[in-house]
Amino acid sequence: MSFPYLSVLTVAPAVGGVVVALLPKDKPELAKRVALAWSVAVLGFAVAMWIGFQANGPRLQFRESYPWIPAWGVRFTFAADGIALVMLALIALLVPLVILASWHDAENSRRSVPMYFALMLFLESSMIGVFAAADVFLFYVFFEVMLVPMYFLIGSYGGQRRQYAAVKFFLYSLAGGLLMLAAVVGLWVLGGHTFDWETLLKADFSTGAERWLFLGFFLAFAIKAPFFPFHTWLPDAGGAAPAGAAALLVGVMDKVGTFGILRYCLPLFPDASKYFAPLGMALALVGVVYAALLAIGQNDLKRLVSYTSIAHFGFIGIGIFAFTTQAASGAVLYMFNHGLATGLLFLVVGMLVARRGSALIGDFGGAGKxxxxxxxxxxxxxxxxxxxxxTSPFISEFLVLVGVFTVNKTVAVIATFGIILAAGYVLWMIQRTIQGAPNPAIEQVEGMKRPMSLREAVVVTPLIALILLLGFYPKPVLDVVNPAVKATLSDVGASDPAPTAGKLTVTKEAGR
Amino acid sequence: MSDSFKLPNIDYAALAPMLILFGVACLGVLVEAAFRRFSRARIQLPLALLGAVAALIVVIATADKRTVTAGGAIAVDGPSLFLQGSILVLGIVALLLIGERTLERGGSFVAQAAVTANTEADRAQAATAEGASEVYPLTMFALGGMMLFSSANDLLTMFVALEVFSLPLYLLCALARRRRLLSQEAAMKYFLLGSFASAFFLFGVAMIYGFAGRVDFRGIDEAIVGSPASPVLLYVGLSMLAIGLLFKAAAVPFHVWTPDVYQGAPTPITALMAACTKVAAFGGLLRVLYVAFGRSQWDFQPVIGTIAVLTMLVGAVLAVTQTDIKRLLAYSSIANAGYLLIGVVALNKDGLSSSLFYLVAYGFTVLAAFGVVTLVRDADGEATHLSRWAGLGRRSPLFAAVFTFILLAFAGIPLTSGFTAKFGVFAAGVESGQTWLVIAGVLSSAILAFPYLRVVVLMWLSEPAESTPSVSIPGALTSAALMIGTLATLALGVAPTLLLPITTKAAEFIR
Structure with a gap:
C-alpha cells in the first residue's frame, strides 16, 4: 500500500490543533509560529500528493479503508478523485496564508490567541476530511463537525453581530445537514446497508425514492453553497467573521456544497439529477443576477464580497447542471479559482479593515493615496x-458559459448579464474605496498610513502569482479535473451535444 | 392436572440482581434505625454503591441467561438483562451525584422534610443540618423497582414494579434542601399525576384481563389471535396501559409533569429520573408492545407514531422558550422520548436494539448534564436561570467546555453518542417504513438545536454579568460522575462498536 496521504492529511491538522490549543495562553507568538509551521507542513504533504496523483489513472486514488462501525458497515474510507484533489490543494494552500494574514486578528478580541489558531487547524482537518471521505457516513460526520470550529471562529472572534451571525450560520447548516441525515439513512437502507461510495454507485433506486434522496442531499448542499433562496446566512456570517475565517468560509467551506452535488447528488442519483436539473439551474441563475444586484447595494465591504460569492456560486451551479464536460470542468475550475480570487479579496479587505477599523465603504474613499x-x-x-x-476566473467563467450555451442559450445569455453586473459591483466598490478624492476622516486614522508589511506581501504574492499563472495556463488543473468530470457526467449518462459549429469545436479540441 | 396449589419454580440466580438491590435497600432501612444521623450517610453511600456494583456483576455474569421464572411473572432475557445492567450503571453514576456532599453543607437533600418551608427552623436546617440519609434506601428501592419493571412478564407484576419504583421517586422529589416549596410542589404534582397514570394502567390491566382472560404477556399474545372477546376491550385496555407507560416515558400529551418535576426535584434526583426512569419506562413499553401486543401492531403503530411526532415537536418547540436550564433539559428529555418512540414503533429487531443503545447513550449524557447543573451555584444554591449562565465560559472554561460538548451531543452532532444513537433509531425507523417519523425527527432536531445553541452562546459569547455565579469545584464523586458521563458520551460517539454488538445480541425477547 502506498503512503496513506489522505488520512495523514486529515489527521495531521487536528493533531496540530491540539498541540496549539495546549500551548500557554501568554505565549501567542509561539502558538502562531507552531500553527503556521504545521499548516505549511500540511501544504507540503498536499503538494507531494498532487505530484503522486496520476491524472489519467483510476478515478479514485489514494484509497484507504479501515473498519469503524462494522454493525452499520461504516468504514474510514478515504479516496480522492481529481475534483477532490483540487479542493484539497486549495485548502492546504489557503490555510497557511490565512494564518499568516490573521497574525494579529485574534489579539483585538480579548480571547485566547492560541485557541484561534487551534480552531483554524481543527477547521482545516474537518474540511480536508469532507473532501477526502469516500464513505457517505464519514462524509456526513465531517460535514457536521466542520460547523463547530467555524461557529466558534465567527462567534468568539468576529465583529459586530457575531453571535447572531454564528447562530444563524450554525442553524442553517445544521438544518440542511439533518435533512441530509434523513437522506443518508434512506440511502443506507435502500442501498443495501453500506456507506461505501463506490458500492452505492451501482445501487438502483425506485424513481420516487431516488428523487427524495436527491432532494435530501441537494437541500443540504444548496444551503451550504449557498444557492438562492437559502443564501441569507452567508452575508451575515461573512460580514461578521474575522477576515481570515471568512476567506476560509467562502473560499473553501462553501465549496462543500457544490462539491457534494458533483460527488454525491449526480453520480448516486443520476435520474433524479436530470429530473431536477432545471430546478438547480433556475436557482443558480437567479442567484447569479439577484446576488449581483444585492452586492451593488451593499455598503459593507465584507458583506459585499459575500454577495459576490453567492453570484459566483450561481455560475458554478449552472455549470454543474448543464451536464456538459466544458461547463462542468469550468465549474470545478471555478471552484478552485474562486477560492483563490475571493480568498485574496477577503484577505485584502481584511487588511484594509484592520487599518481603517471599519468595514463600511463610506469610511473609505481615496484610500489609494x-x-x-x-x-x-x-x-x-x-x-x-x-x-x-x-486572470484565472476568466477561464472558468468562459468555460461555464460556453458549456451552458451549447445546451441552453437562454440561460447562458442571462448569465452573461451576471458578468456585466459583476463589473458593476467590483468597479463601483473600488471607486468608492480607493479612488477619488481622499476621505478627510481617513487623515485622522493612523493605521491608514501603515504601508503593506512584508508579512502581508508574503500572504498575497502566492495568490496573485497563481491567479495569473492559471489565467494563462490552466492546463495543470484542467488535466486533473477533466477525467473526474467526465466520469461524473458518464454516471449521469449525459453526453455532450453534437457540435453545431463543427469547425470551431474542432479547432478548440485540437488546441487542447 | 390437579387443582392443588403448586409453588412456582423460582430461578434465584436469574433474580439475584433484583434480590440484591432489594436486600441492600432493606439493609439501608435498618441502618437508618440503628445508627446515629452523623454516621448514617457515611455508611449508606458505600453500602448502596456496593449493592449496585454487586448486582451489576451478577447481571454481567448471567448475561447469557434466557429464562422465564417465578411462575411466568418475570422474564430474564436479552433486553431485560441489558436494561437491568443499564439501570444499574446509570444508577451508580446517579448515586455518585446523590452522595456528593462537598458542594453544599450536608448534601443536596433536606434534613427533615416535615419542617414547614420558609420558617426559621427550615432556614436553620438548610444552613447546617446533615441531609437525610433515607435517600439511599429510597434510591435503591427505586432502582430495584425499575429493574423489575423492565423484566416483568405479566401486567400485575409490572404494576407492582411501577409502584415500587414510583413511590420512592415521589418522596425523593420532595427532599430538596433549597427551594423547598418548589420541591414539595413538584413531588405533589408528580404524585397526583403519577397516581392517575397508575390508575389508568390498572384499569387497562383489568380490560386486558377481560379480553384475554390472562395477564401474562404470552397469554395476551395468544389471545389476540384466538380470543372470542370483543376487540374493543383490547383496544381500550391497550390505550389505558399505554397512557400509564407513556406517562412515565414523558411522551406528549402525558408530559406536563416533566418540566415542573425536573425543575423542583433535587438535581441529582432529576438526573436519576432523566436517566434511569427513562430506561425503565421504555424497557416496560418495549416489552409490552413487542411481546404482548406485537400481533396487533397495525392497530397501534399509527397511534404511537403520532404520539412520537407530537412528542418530538412539542418538546423541541417548548424547549426554545425556556429560561431555566432544568426546564430546558426537561423539554429536551421530552423530545428525546419522541426519538426513542421512533425506535419503539419500528417494531423490529433494529428498533429494539437501537432503542436500547439510545437509552444508555442518552442516560450517560443527561447524567453529565445535570452533574454540571449542580455545580453552577451562588449563595442561594444552584443558579438555574439561564441569564445567570452568561459568560460562564470565561469564569470556568473547563466546565463550560464539558457542558458545550454535552449540548452538542444533545443536538446530535457527530462524534458524540447523541448522533450515533439518533442514527440508530432513524435507521430502524426507515427500515420499518416509518420514514415520516424520521422526517419529523430531523426537523425537530433542527428546532431543538436552537435552545442548545442559545446556551452555548450564553456561556461563551456573552459577557459575564455582575451576578454570574461561580462554578464550584466538584468533589470527587461529582467529578467521577461527570467524567464517566462525558467519556461515555464521547466513546459511544466515536466508537459505538463498543456497545452495538451487545445491544444487537440482547435484542431478542422471550415469551
Whole structure:
C-alpha cells in the first residue's frame, strides 16, 4: 500500500490543533509560529500528493479503508478523485496564508490567541476530511463537525453581530445537514446497508425514492453553497467573521456544497439529477443576477464580497447542471479559482479593515493615496473577481458559459448579464474605496498610513502569482479535473451535444 | 392436572440482581434505625454503591441467561438483562451525584422534610443540618423497582414494579434542601399525576384481563389471535396501559409533569429520573408492545407514531422558550422520548436494539448534564436561570467546555453518542417504513438545536454579568460522575462498536 496521504492529511491538522490549543495562553507568538509551521507542513504533504496523483489513472486514488462501525458497515474510507484533489490543494494552500494574514486578528478580541489558531487547524482537518471521505457516513460526520470550529471562529472572534451571525450560520447548516441525515439513512437502507461510495454507485433506486434522496442531499448542499433562496446566512456570517475565517468560509467551506452535488447528488442519483436539473439551474441563475444586484447595494465591504460569492456560486451551479464536460470542468475550475480570487479579496479587505477599523465603504474613499500598494492588490483582486481575461476566473467563467450555451442559450445569455453586473459591483466598490478624492476622516486614522508589511506581501504574492499563472495556463488543473468530470457526467449518462459549429469545436479540441 | 396449589419454580440466580438491590435497600432501612444521623450517610453511600456494583456483576455474569421464572411473572432475557445492567450503571453514576456532599453543607437533600418551608427552623436546617440519609434506601428501592419493571412478564407484576419504583421517586422529589416549596410542589404534582397514570394502567390491566382472560404477556399474545372477546376491550385496555407507560416515558400529551418535576426535584434526583426512569419506562413499553401486543401492531403503530411526532415537536418547540436550564433539559428529555418512540414503533429487531443503545447513550449524557447543573451555584444554591449562565465560559472554561460538548451531543452532532444513537433509531425507523417519523425527527432536531445553541452562546459569547455565579469545584464523586458521563458520551460517539454488538445480541425477547 502506498503512503496513506489522505488520512495523514486529515489527521495531521487536528493533531496540530491540539498541540496549539495546549500551548500557554501568554505565549501567542509561539502558538502562531507552531500553527503556521504545521499548516505549511500540511501544504507540503498536499503538494507531494498532487505530484503522486496520476491524472489519467483510476478515478479514485489514494484509497484507504479501515473498519469503524462494522454493525452499520461504516468504514474510514478515504479516496480522492481529481475534483477532490483540487479542493484539497486549495485548502492546504489557503490555510497557511490565512494564518499568516490573521497574525494579529485574534489579539483585538480579548480571547485566547492560541485557541484561534487551534480552531483554524481543527477547521482545516474537518474540511480536508469532507473532501477526502469516500464513505457517505464519514462524509456526513465531517460535514457536521466542520460547523463547530467555524461557529466558534465567527462567534468568539468576529465583529459586530457575531453571535447572531454564528447562530444563524450554525442553524442553517445544521438544518440542511439533518435533512441530509434523513437522506443518508434512506440511502443506507435502500442501498443495501453500506456507506461505501463506490458500492452505492451501482445501487438502483425506485424513481420516487431516488428523487427524495436527491432532494435530501441537494437541500443540504444548496444551503451550504449557498444557492438562492437559502443564501441569507452567508452575508451575515461573512460580514461578521474575522477576515481570515471568512476567506476560509467562502473560499473553501462553501465549496462543500457544490462539491457534494458533483460527488454525491449526480453520480448516486443520476435520474433524479436530470429530473431536477432545471430546478438547480433556475436557482443558480437567479442567484447569479439577484446576488449581483444585492452586492451593488451593499455598503459593507465584507458583506459585499459575500454577495459576490453567492453570484459566483450561481455560475458554478449552472455549470454543474448543464451536464456538459466544458461547463462542468469550468465549474470545478471555478471552484478552485474562486477560492483563490475571493480568498485574496477577503484577505485584502481584511487588511484594509484592520487599518481603517471599519468595514463600511463610506469610511473609505481615496484610500489609494495613502496605501498605493495595498490598493493595487485590492484592484487586482477585484479584477480577478470580475473575471478579467488574463486572470484565472476568466477561464472558468468562459468555460461555464460556453458549456451552458451549447445546451441552453437562454440561460447562458442571462448569465452573461451576471458578468456585466459583476463589473458593476467590483468597479463601483473600488471607486468608492480607493479612488477619488481622499476621505478627510481617513487623515485622522493612523493605521491608514501603515504601508503593506512584508508579512502581508508574503500572504498575497502566492495568490496573485497563481491567479495569473492559471489565467494563462490552466492546463495543470484542467488535466486533473477533466477525467473526474467526465466520469461524473458518464454516471449521469449525459453526453455532450453534437457540435453545431463543427469547425470551431474542432479547432478548440485540437488546441487542447 | 390437579387443582392443588403448586409453588412456582423460582430461578434465584436469574433474580439475584433484583434480590440484591432489594436486600441492600432493606439493609439501608435498618441502618437508618440503628445508627446515629452523623454516621448514617457515611455508611449508606458505600453500602448502596456496593449493592449496585454487586448486582451489576451478577447481571454481567448471567448475561447469557434466557429464562422465564417465578411462575411466568418475570422474564430474564436479552433486553431485560441489558436494561437491568443499564439501570444499574446509570444508577451508580446517579448515586455518585446523590452522595456528593462537598458542594453544599450536608448534601443536596433536606434534613427533615416535615419542617414547614420558609420558617426559621427550615432556614436553620438548610444552613447546617446533615441531609437525610433515607435517600439511599429510597434510591435503591427505586432502582430495584425499575429493574423489575423492565423484566416483568405479566401486567400485575409490572404494576407492582411501577409502584415500587414510583413511590420512592415521589418522596425523593420532595427532599430538596433549597427551594423547598418548589420541591414539595413538584413531588405533589408528580404524585397526583403519577397516581392517575397508575390508575389508568390498572384499569387497562383489568380490560386486558377481560379480553384475554390472562395477564401474562404470552397469554395476551395468544389471545389476540384466538380470543372470542370483543376487540374493543383490547383496544381500550391497550390505550389505558399505554397512557400509564407513556406517562412515565414523558411522551406528549402525558408530559406536563416533566418540566415542573425536573425543575423542583433535587438535581441529582432529576438526573436519576432523566436517566434511569427513562430506561425503565421504555424497557416496560418495549416489552409490552413487542411481546404482548406485537400481533396487533397495525392497530397501534399509527397511534404511537403520532404520539412520537407530537412528542418530538412539542418538546423541541417548548424547549426554545425556556429560561431555566432544568426546564430546558426537561423539554429536551421530552423530545428525546419522541426519538426513542421512533425506535419503539419500528417494531423490529433494529428498533429494539437501537432503542436500547439510545437509552444508555442518552442516560450517560443527561447524567453529565445535570452533574454540571449542580455545580453552577451562588449563595442561594444552584443558579438555574439561564441569564445567570452568561459568560460562564470565561469564569470556568473547563466546565463550560464539558457542558458545550454535552449540548452538542444533545443536538446530535457527530462524534458524540447523541448522533450515533439518533442514527440508530432513524435507521430502524426507515427500515420499518416509518420514514415520516424520521422526517419529523430531523426537523425537530433542527428546532431543538436552537435552545442548545442559545446556551452555548450564553456561556461563551456573552459577557459575564455582575451576578454570574461561580462554578464550584466538584468533589470527587461529582467529578467521577461527570467524567464517566462525558467519556461515555464521547466513546459511544466515536466508537459505538463498543456497545452495538451487545445491544444487537440482547435484542431478542422471550415469551
Amino acid at each position: 495613502y496605501l498605493p500598494v495595498l490598493a493595487g492588490v485590492f484592484f487586482f483582486a477585484g479584477m480577478a473577481s470580475l473575471a478579467l481575461p488574463g
